[in-house]
Amino acid sequence: MQISIVIPLLNEQESLIELHDWIAGVMQSNHFVYEIIFIDDGSTDASWRTITELSTKNNNVKGIRFLKNFGKSQALHAGFKAAQGEVVITMDADLQDNPEEIPGLYKLIKEDGNHIVSGWKKKRYDSIITKNIPSKLFNWAARRTSGVKLHDFNCGLKAFKNEVVKNIEVSGDMHRYIPVLAKNAGFSKITEKVVQHQARKYGSTKFGAERFINGFLDLITIWFVSKFGRQPMHLFGALGVLMFIIGFAFSLYLGIDKLYLNPTGRLITERPEFYIALTAMLLGTQLFLAGFLGEIMVRSRKNDTRYTISNKINV
Template identity: 55%
Template sequence: MSFKLTKFAAVLSLSKVHMDISVVIPLYNEEESLPELTSWITRVMTENGFSYEILFVDDGSTDASWSIIETLRLTQPTVKAIKFRRNYGKSAALNVAFEAAAGDVIITMDADLQDSPDEIPELFRRIKEEKFDLISGWKKKRYDPITKTIPTKLFNAATRKMSGIALNDFNCGLKAYRKDVVKTIEVYGEMHRYIPVIAKWAGFTRIGEQVVEHRARKYGVTKFGMSRFINGFLDLLSIFFVGKFGKRPMHFFGSLGVLSFFLGIFMALWMIGVKLYHIAAHVPYKREITDQPLFYIALVAIIVGSQMFLTGFVAELVTRNAPERNQYLIEKELR
């Protein structure tokens, strides 16, 4: 889904001027941490001589977060902000912020002070000098409970295996992007966990990692529950399928359908062959084909195979008639 600023956001001077860094901070009910975080980012940027903007996206907060942002804006013109009318989720906040960001390098971080702005100069240097498309933070030492760290490790391992991207921490909120990356990709649903995977499928393959400091939460409580692990796994499957088979669904459904269909046919023929062999050899064979469990397994395999093949056929028709079927990402062109 494409979120438009005029529809969902109240905007404070989102001017498109050249600058080094856009710091993107999605937030939901983080009123206590915003003044300290803004002051910290400002100090780091001033010390390093960066031109910058701090772009807050208030994801429908019900506390005083927006009022505090408005107050910060009065004394710091680098503060810019977008406010959603209701809570849409972190992916929506990032997608809208990516559209609005003007910096050559975009840094994303959480608003809870668990990410350190002191990491920004090195992230910026690696994007600009080492020519990375994306640098993902790795919170090697975490201050989270074991109920959060163990599932996170499992999901990171599964994502590494399925995506082929050698990152230890896909879900770290502290990341740095080359501007072209955020202007190309679309983040929706709860796909913010897998932005490196989305970037890779979009052709941005120079993805690196940097060990970053993870700080204990100073104010408030986490806004994410256990449901995010189930949703995260489903989102990973969605990204994998769309990225690999989005323009050729028949290769997925058709292959599985043909395999299932012929497996069912083979089992059925095998049972028929056994029956005919006993008849030809005049050997008593009391079991009827329909009395065998294998018959029903074969029948189900044939039906499922046919349905999957037809699903792939219909999906292929839909894909070929989609308006964006021949839209591709072009990096350079000489005419």
């Protein structure tokens, strides 16, 4: 199979038929062998019924339905697990991503040898205050922190080699940082393509301003995990040793001062340096133990299921 199109969705019933027909038309005109995988992330409208009806008309349509809303990252994880195409393309279900971009994305993967092609919505039709400005700030921070030089981390329209999606773990709210996760896994051929952005035709966005706050927090998390996730002792152990050395140095100073320099002075416990030394040594011990426990958890953790599937179609 050439292309798998993975589409996570939440309450997008109105757009699904139009989106399917548009994608199917593009696939047929380019003679692609394809599959469309809809992941219903706990919709409360008739989205799943629509997906079921589409699957009866088109055998290339597949569906995965979550028991409740688990989030976009978990939906993408399920879609990636089911995808069989040589090239996997993700897009949103709200018709803001243009299916006409699919052939160009496919070519950049198959012919140019890229691991990932990320869409860049250079011209947007979103609110300047609530989306455009925060998005530019977020993307700047993501570039500086991750080292991945993309203009638009939030664009849902992306293309991947199959081996990329099969070898990365998308969890929490990390869907924004799939290129960063891929880079950390060794898939370094990442480029971007300017894509057409369209105004939302039906319904309203499912993401509020809080997604940018969560995005920055996730950015800190992924920076930490990429640098110290495999060996947390390198961070916590180093900080613990540093704090312990600081505390020991203060203790040594207090001991020498009391024994040789000022034996008739104040008691050691009456001096502020004593409490600095005690606090530093306790913190050092705790940080070292945190690193040690982190190493044990990393080595003993098992893959856990982060979502519950209630129905499947053709998967």
